[in-house]
Amino acid sequence: MSHHIIKADEIHFTYPDGFHALRGISFLITHGESVAIVGANGAGKSTLLLHLNGLLLPTQGGLRVGDYPVTKETAHHIKRSVGMVFQNPDDQLFMPTVYDDVAFGPLNLGFPPEEINGRVQQTLETVGAAHLVNRPTHRLSGGEKRRVAIATVLSMTPDILILDEPTSDLDPGARRRLIELLGTFHHTKIIATHDLDMVLDLCERTIIINEGSILADGRSAEILRDEALLKKSSLEKPLRLQGCPVCGKKKKTRR
Amino acid sequence: MDLLSYRQTPVHRFDPRAKLIATLIFLFCVVSFHKYQLSNLFPYFIFPVYLVSAGDIPAGYIMKKIIVVSPFALMVAVFNPIFDTAVVSHVGHLGVTGGWISFFSIMTRFALTVGTALALIACTGFYGICNALGRLGMPRVFVVQLLFLYRYLFVLVEEAARMLRARDLRSFENRGRGLRVYGPLMGTLLLRSIDRAQKIHRAMVCRGFDGTIRITGTHSFGMREYVFLALWTVMFICFRLWNVSVLAGDFFVRLFS
Numbered sequence: 001m002s003h004h005i006i007k008a009d010e011i012h013f014t015y016p017d018g019f020h021a022l023r024g025i026s027f028l029i030t031h032g033e034s035v036a037i038v039g040a041n042g043a044g045k046s047t048l049l050l051h052l053n054g055l056l057l058p059t060q061g062g063l064r065v066g067d068y069p070v071t072k073e074t075a076h077h078i079k080r081s082v083g084m085v086f087q088n089p090d091d092q093l094f095m096p097t098v099y100d101d102v103a104f105g106p107l108n109l110g111f112p113p114e115e116i117n118g119r120v121q122q123t124l125e126t127v128g129a130a131h132l133v134n135r136p137t138h139r140l141s142g143g144e145k146r147r148v149a150i151a152t153v154l155s156m157t158p159d160i161l162i163l164d165e166p167t168s169d170l171d172p173g174a175r176r177r178l179i180e181l182l183g184t185f186h187h188t189k190i191i192a193t194h195d196l197d198m199v200l201d202l203c204e205r206t207i208i209i210n211e212g213s214i215l216a217d218g219r220s221a222e223i224l225r226d227e228a229l230l231k232k233s234s235l236e237k238p239l240r241l242q243g244c245p246v247c248g249k250k251k252k253t254r255r
Numbered sequence: 256m257d258l259l260s261y262r263q264t265p266v267h268r269f270d271p272r273a274k275l276i277a278t279l280i281f282l283f284c285v286v287s288f289h290k291y292q293l294s295n296l297f298p299y300f301i302f303p304v305y306l307v308s309a310g311d312i313p314a315g316y317i318m319k320k321i322i323v324v325s326p327f328a329l330m331v332a333v334f335n336p337i338f339d340t341a342v343v344s345h346v347g348h349l350g351v352t353g354g355w356i357s358f359f360s361i362m363t364r365f366a367l368t369v370g371t372a373l374a375l376i377a378c379t380g381f382y383g384i385c386n387a388l389g390r391l392g393m394p395r396v397f398v399v400q401l402l403f404l405y406r407y408l409f410v411l412v413e414e415a416a417r418m419l420r421a422r423d424l425r426s427f428e429n430r431g432r433g434l435r436v437y438g439p440l441m442g443t444l445l446l447r448s449i450d451r452a453q454k455i456h457r458a459m460v461c462r463g464f465d466g467t468i469r470i471t472g473t474h475s476f477g478m479r480e481y482v483f484l485a486l487w488t489v490m491f492i493c494f495r496l497w498n499v500s501v502l503a504g505d506f507f508v509r510l511f512s
Contacts (some may be wrong), residue, residue: 050457094459138410
């Protein structure tokens, strides 16, 4: 199953205004892995994500998704196998109703119309949003929008899922349900986030990006404990790995 | 408005194309009358009344919307009675000027056209109308534009409202409210819109967008649609050719004399 891998080789990217956003990034993500990409605001996470399905092409270095190098010519294959869920669901949901939005990708991929219906229903059931099928997209709540946004990508049956800040703006209950939902997927997952508690739940591997290059790449359990490392990239230990705020404080004052 | 379009009545189930063409013929007939032909217009109310009643749409809701936009029509019509003072007919001893007739003619036409357009949207949905326009051969670019206009109008309004609120919270007395602030505010809104458009385009490209929005059509133009369209078209043309109000009046006068 070599087609579920992503291999980055010394990627550099400079924006047209001269901002050097990525400065030599290399990694290999293999089939079925779930990887968190974390880092401070402006560290280059979003820029990196935009490379992974060919929306931006590296100014230097190479990237391969599965059997294809990412270039303008292969962009079609890449988009088919890499599903991207953007941070703001309003950007993702542009069709008038949930049904049309979930059907948008499959229709563009040329699926026969009689298959579309079943596919839309099935995908919406997977994310637990089957009852929303005929609702206008702009009238959904934040949590519903997020689920439907994921469904719009799942309906194209991608091999690799990329999620940008999937838990931002959600209430704790909706966040928990989303984490559980993501946990049921067997895709290769790449999640850019600041929600390190979610990383503990979902990702066995973490890549920390700092000022356009990789600061650390390894097992989440180890990286998320390394306070010095986290501090350097403007992060904090996940709350669950921090001591209890009440008894922890008492200890300090006693000392 | 678009919640109304999810109801299931016979009118909702007609192919949007049939309703759209009927409405276009209707509009064409209504606006083609001379400005003094007031009585000819009244029979046309049957079409919006049909849409509203058969479509189970709350009439009060449509009325309210018509009243909200009526100032625009009033602005156009209000000068007619002032400038056009030639007496054209008499009601008892009271002279009726051409200005007043054209005033009411404009207002009636306004109520007819806007009311019908609103009723059409309420029983078809904006999406259905865009779909129909596309299938009737309107260029793709315009259909996509219309769809997106509708989808992102809400987002834009919210964005603007948030910016205005943020400005109001930090402006005191009359400082910070003038045109000087409005300029940059609008500029920022424009830049944000462009930014958002780029993001949306990215999301679309990610899902295989190639310039066409493929739409799953659930309606088909069958016998019912032909009958619907033919009946209304014949009716509109009859109303246009003969003054049904006058005919009906004559009929009743003869009946009772």
